[in-house]
Amino acid sequence: MEFDALMLSRIQFAFTIAFHIIFPAFTIGLASWLAALEFNWLRTGNPLYRTLFRFWVKVFAVSFGLGVVSGIVMSYQFGTNWSRFSEFTGNVLGPVIAYEVITAFFLEAAFLGIMLFGWERVGDRLHFFATCMVALGTLISAFWILSANSWMQTPDGFAIENGKAVPVDWFKVVFNPSFPLRYAHMVMGCYLTTAFAVAGMSAWMLLRHPHDAPAAKLAGSRRSLSMALWFATIFVPIQIVIGDLHGLGVLKYQPTKLAAIEGNWDRMANMPLRLFAIPDEVAETNHYEIGIPKIGSWVLTHAFHGVVPGLKEVPRDERPPVWPVFFSFRIMVGIGFAMLGLGLWSLYLRWKGTLFSNRPFLTAAMIMTPSGFGAVLFGWFTAEIGRQPWVVYGHLRTADAVSPIAPGAVTASLLTFIVVYAFVFGFGSYYLAKLLRRGPDPIEDIRGDDLDKKPKRPFSLPDEGLEGRSRHRAQPAE
Template sequence: MFGLTALELARIQFGFTISFHIIFPAITIGLASYLAVLEGLWLWKKDTVYRDLYHFWSKIFAVNFAMGVVSGLVMAYQFGTNWSYFSSFAGSITGPLLAYEVLTAFFLEAGFLGVMLFGWNRVGPGLHFFSTIMVALGTLISATWILASNSWMQTPRGYEIINGVVIPVDWFKVIFNPSFPYRLAHMTVAAFLATALFVGASGAWHLLRGNDTPRVRTMLSMAMWMLLIVAPIQIFIGDIHGLNTLKYQPAKIAAMEGHWENTPGEGVPLILFGMPDMEAETTRYAVEIPHLGSLILTHEWNGQFPGLKEFAREDRPNSLVVFWSFRIMVGLGVLMLVLGVWSLWLRWRGGLFRSKLFLRFAMWMGPAGLIAILAGWFTTEIGRQPWIVYGVMRTKDAVSNHSALVLSTTLIVFIVMYAIVFGTGISYMLKLVAKGPHPGEDEAPPHDLDQSQRPARPLSAAPDDIDPSPY
């Protein structure tokens, strides 16, 4: 397929499936916490606006949760089908970590999800609120185990290699490896940002169409407060995460910066834009700011960090891809901060809900958080290459013995099936968003539903009066 090798096709296939998957857990993490806040405000203030927003976003959460589970199962199977040598080599660490995620986070979510989605009129308010909090906690615990596993692959610790197989010798070091705290914080905050932008875009969309209600205003206002608070926090986390990456994965930093070699005694410039050329070992058309690279990455005016030429050619990540994926992530992060500050200024001037230019900007920024998450994951994973376990196992040694034809065929099948299944699911979710929150949603008493009508699946929490077809 297009002259690609089996290894390249296996990487593309995993990248495709994980890119689809990651957007659903990200929104699930953010929406679960948002629902807990909404229900807490409803119990505290008894304002029906928060209750109606809870019911509105719980339907979208149900659809998103269902798609996340399905996409996650497909991705998990690829460890055995496409990356069997990796599973044999490191399965004694990655396997238990993923099992802990199921035994703790997934069981916690599944145990309380039914009460959260269907128990509003069936259990007391205290138990229902507790269930919502447990689901939100479950999403965070899930992220913790997944990030622990992936972070171990980035900065492996607490293991020995015996007879060609990784053996864990210190689980504390395995889990709390050097990059884990930074990557967990970065991903969790990214999920909150992505959800705030999604919720804010929904509110802006409704206001631009004249649906100016207290529920829509509250939705937009809460999203902008979240964005204003969390965007600067994410910038700070990104800075310390970068310092950690420089210490443990300097080749990745060199690739991200498009930096090839040091000039002794001189500070490293920040390359704003350019085209890294892996063959010529240079970054063409570079637009630079002197010393700024040193200030950001070492916090010193003339600080030095390794260039790509200090690493063997076979140990260098693809700088062209990583350079631009990193800049997409950072550029969108700056726009998020601009949107948050702009909202504060408009709020002070009393024009938050009336400025059409701001509302259009907020609406178009709706997918920015998810795009930034994808760009960040591309930076992290492609920047780790050519290693699947950094410094321990190369990616080419981890792939299963499949032919390029087999991988091409399965990749095409994945693309077609994902377009149909998840295209329909995403279209349905967007139609739920377009319907908007209404007063008195889900107020039917429990005796109005007989046993045969009781929902049995998370997706049943979404209404069935919306055509899910994208056409």
């Protein structure tokens, strides 16, 4: 392997985006989680939801800040390391990225301060509106970023003039063939990332205390764990279905990527479902293959005799690296089924009434804390490495997109990023660990099962004795 400017630039971009994607994957889901907590507080008047909001909003603030810092770095690389890519795609992707800034960033900037610091300065419903706008802003940001990335995977709505991509149909550019399912798959992945992070952190807090500890001490962790697991149990199967539909799109629009994902060298019907193999790119075969006959064709084409393309159908220089694509996909799928298993286990424990006291389950939930991050990362590895050798699929090779830059300059910037990221993200992770170790504040006026016995009053005002009582006390009728 030659570490020239191309390889070093790819390593640098992979390094920065791998760090960056962790934080949006968390904050997109966490913003909606905060909106759900605040909605429940307004709906029930239960002080537990407000306390949970105040705890998780601190985690959101730190994660959001780290995501912004790491994201800015990536945009600079388009000009420094990938100037030829910018020159080719600028007329198409430039406006798409600008739309993200104009819509998502402005929306988040307008309401983030209110969400973080304004609860004592504005009304409760206005604060809830601000929280919803921040959550909406994260989804809009994901919309434009996934649209741009999907266009690179399945480009549409453009023409090439004077060696540059020029938009001819903006609707086809934005809603390119792979975008709808990729967007749904990514957003659902972000929500599940947050669900398992919240569940795992809550399980860890419960494991730190005996199950018969005072209700005020465990109330927040129990409620967070229960809500997160309900979401995961319901939506993991939906994510699996979305992933299956997305796979049909990959078969249609990126057959070579699919062949690499499956380690399939020859075009065939009745393809086995390969659970494990060691692909040999030199000999164009697999070693130590373990598979289920015919099931692969049914999974990929929804027909037992469906034909699956092979890598040998394209020249070697148009194939992606098979090893990382093959194994990244299987790790992602394995994590997904582990999530499904944990969700089904939680249903059984709810039925038994031991969800909060079963220590093996709580330990498993704690171990699954980073599972969503892992699934997102390995999913991105599959998608991005599987696109190679193209940066714009079928139109611009990665080797033709790199800047004419000296390897020494890329090496210096890469080492600088490693040092700076280690410091910034090390400090951020340390602060997050301190927040999580402390956990939500106890709710002193909660007794046992009273959490579930509070009356439900749609968008009620806080109960007597809660913060803000003096601001919201009803005036006597005259």
